[in-house]
Amino acid sequence: MNNKGVTLWLTGLSGAGKSTIAKGIEEKLRASKCPVEVLDGDIIRTWLSQGLGFSKKDRDTNVRRVGFVANLLSRNGVVTIVAMISPYREIRAEIRAITNNFVEIYINTPLEVCEARDVKGLYAKARAGEIKGFTGIDDPYESPLNPEIVCNTNQETIEESVSKVIQYLQDNGFLSIAVTGVMS
Numbered sequence: 001m002n003n004k005g006v007t008l009w010l011t012g013l014s015g016a017g018k019s020t021i022a023k024g025i026e027e028k029l030r031a032s033k034c035p036v037e038v039l040d041g042d043i044i045r046t047w048l049s050q051g052l053g054f055s056k057k058d059r060d061t062n063v064r065r066v067g068f069v070a071n072l073l074s075r076n077g078v079v080t081i082v083a084m085i086s087p088y089r090e091i092r093a094e095i096r097a098i099t100n101n102f103v104e105i106y107i108n109t110p111l112e113v114c115e116a117r118d119v120k121g122l123y124a125k126a127r128a129g130e131i132k133g134f135t136g137i138d139d140p141y142e143s144p145l146n147p148e149i150v151c152n153t154n155q156e157t158i159e160e161s162v163s164k165v166i167q168y169l170q171d172n173g174f175l176s177i178a179v180t181g182v183m184s
């Protein structure tokens, strides 16, 4: 096993499908004995970033911390999957510049679809004014201009998005093993 290590940075609105697709990629790679870790926004905010809020300053701090850890992992051969809203272009560019093999993946799901899913009921609260500064409602989301991969989750299945990412890893020499079950 001699993976190059890579950081897969999944960005998109809340409910876009970042965690779901991250888990799908993780499962496929783990089943093939590939070293993989997921840094998920919700879990990071429980441990590494407890106490941070959702101001631009706090979100940037959150993203910087995760970028730092992702680089440590990926430079040691781990496929590191980050799933965070990470709404600001500038900070994503900053992390790209300092991170080993940074691959930006835009989980492109229209706001209406995320809102209809409303997995955690937070969009309803944001619309009711109970949560202020909610991304996509009254806080910005700056979509990537040149992402390496785009997953249009309202036009493709979870499995198709996962396969697309694994295929990218294989095509770009990031995997030293063949991962089974990848559609072409």
Ligand SMILES: Nc1ncnc2c1ncn2[C@@H]1O[C@H](COP(=O)(O)OP(=O)(O)OP(=O)(O)O)[C@@H](O)[C@H]1O
Pocket (backbone or CB within 6 Å): 012, 013, 014, 015, 016, 017, 018, 019, 020, 021, 041, 042, 083, 084, 085, 117, 119, 152, 153, 154, 156, 157, 158, 161
């Ligand atoms: N094609 C698809 N790809 C990904 N998720 C999908 C798709 N179709 C439906 N879903 C559903 O959308 C929801 C996405 O929720 P998920 O927690 O993955 O979003 P998230 O982007 O991680 O949000 P948050 O930033 O709030 O953590 C899940 O319930 C998932 O099953």
Ligand SMILES: Nc1ncnc2c1ncn2[C@@H]1O[C@H](COP(=O)(O)OS(=O)(=O)O)[C@@H](O)[C@H]1O
Pocket (backbone or CB within 6 Å): 014, 041, 042, 045, 054, 058, 059, 060, 062, 063, 083, 084, 085, 086, 087, 120, 122, 131, 132, 133, 134, 135, 139
């Ligand atoms: N004001 C808010 N804006 C966006 N997401 C929020 C907000 N308040 C709570 N959340 C929840 O916090 C999670 C997003 O956290 P992160 O991905 O860690 O965000 S980020 O902006 O700092 O990258 C999502 O699960 C979302 O549902």
